[in-house]
Each structure stands twice: as C-alpha cells, then as structure tokens.
Amino acid sequence: MASDPAGGRGYQRLGENVTEGRPDWHEAIDFLAEPGEGDIDFDGLGAWVGAAKLRGMRRLALSRNLWPPQPAALRPAAEAHFARMRVLGQALMDATAQAFGLPPDHLAPLVDRSFWVARIIGYPPLGGREADGVESCGEHTDYGWWTLLSQDETPGALEVRTAAGDWTTVEPLPGAFVVNLGDMLHVWSGRRFKATPHRVRQTQVGCYRTSVAFFFEPNFDAVIRPVGAPPRDEAPSACGDGLSRDSDRALDRALGGAPIAYGEHLFDKISSNFSFQ
Ligand SMILES: O=C(O)CCC(=O)C(=O)O
C-alpha cells in the first residue's frame, strides 16, 4: 500500500523505521489526526521554529491518511477505535489534572484539538537477527502524553525499563491496554511522572505479532510548560532523566526548563525515525 513519509502516514516496510540509528524489525501503517489548516496556529509556531522546519511541520500536520484498499472493513473499524481512544484519552487528561490537585478540565486547552497518532504494527520473528543487535522496536519513550496500546497474545515481546534500570516483559492480558506515559507528560509534570522507556523483541518462531498503539497527544500547536518546579532531589540533567535522545532538540531544551511546542517535538522525532532521511 501507499506511503507518505513526509506526511508521517501510510505503510512503513520492514526495517524502514529507525530507532537510535538502527533499523527496527517491524512493519506498520501509521495514521495521524487530520486537522484543517485553520485548526493549527502556524503563525504562532513560526515564533518557535525557522521557516524550513515550519514547512516540514505544516506538511506533516496537513497531510491526509492513506488506507489499504483491502480489507474494506479496516477503515470503519479503525476509525471507530480511534474515536473511542480519543474519549479515553480525554478521560485520562481529566484524571491527570486531578492528580495534580487541578480542576478536571485544566488541561483541556492543550488537547481539545489533539494531534493524535495511531499505528497498526506487525512483527515477524527476529529470526536470529537479535544476535546482531537488531530489535523489533528499539528502546524509546513515546512522544506525547498517554499511549493506549493493545497487543495480541504473543508472549514476551514488549519490555519496559524499570526505575532500577532492569528490563521486564509486559505480558498480554486479554482485554487490557498497556498505558505508557509519554515525553510531554514527563515535561508538563516537572518529571514527577516519568516517560516509560520500552522496546519490543519478538523472538517467537512461527508467530507474527500485531499491536495497535494509540497515542493521545496534545494539540499540534500546544506549548507545554512544567506545571510546577522540578522535585528538589532531581535537578535537570542532560542525560540522567531516562528519556531517549536520538533527535530531541526541542525536548533537550524543555528538560532544561524551556517551554516546548508539541508539533516541533513530533516533527523532530518523526523526521529522525526513517532511514531515508
Ligand atoms: O508493539 C508494541 O508493543 C509497542 C510499540 C511501540 O512502542 C510504539 O509504537 O511506540
């Protein structure tokens, strides 16, 4: 099926996605929100980024999703799922605000035009490539706020890194979502809530693992600032915060205390994730 890398959408073949400079052993179809031109304050974003980057961000935001012609039932089923995930994401935002003693609708202005992302991902077995350091999906943190992940019954594939630094598998539970915290929640919460480093290693022979990841994200033009000062015992650090740093220009500044425009962070990430760039 068709692919539109500059739009961040469509089919990604095996090995096309790159994490930390290494190809990932998965294929995927990527979908992003489809805002209208007037839904995003590009003039405001122009205060944050240069003209060339703004052009790339505009292309990313305003492209349309690509759907495979078959099966015909995919599009309505996926769109219904994405709509439900947006409702769940909003509910988690209300809970986030309340966890910080804020009114439930405090975060609504940051996500009322959520620039969500969704991926339908397929993982053939690594088939011995793991011996060469290949991973199905290399270690990373998710970019936005909350990730709602459905995984199939393949055991032992998804791993998260604990606060102690060890890797532990997240085994599938029927009917349950894996909920990951993303970079923007990490920044907004003043690093009280940590973005969870995770990776996938699919070594089950004869098994093609599938997962559906829905990323509930801020508005494309949302500017995220820490809600309070960082905890006293955790001074900002260039590399000790657990976040992956393959391309995190805006994120690096944000961890030093500067506000971050979500669309710039997403663009930095997506434009570093493909081997063609
Ligand atoms: O497939 C999975 O379990 C995780 C996928 C993932 O981490 C991602 O797409 O960001």
Ligand SMILES: [Fe+2]
């Ligand atoms: Fe992830």
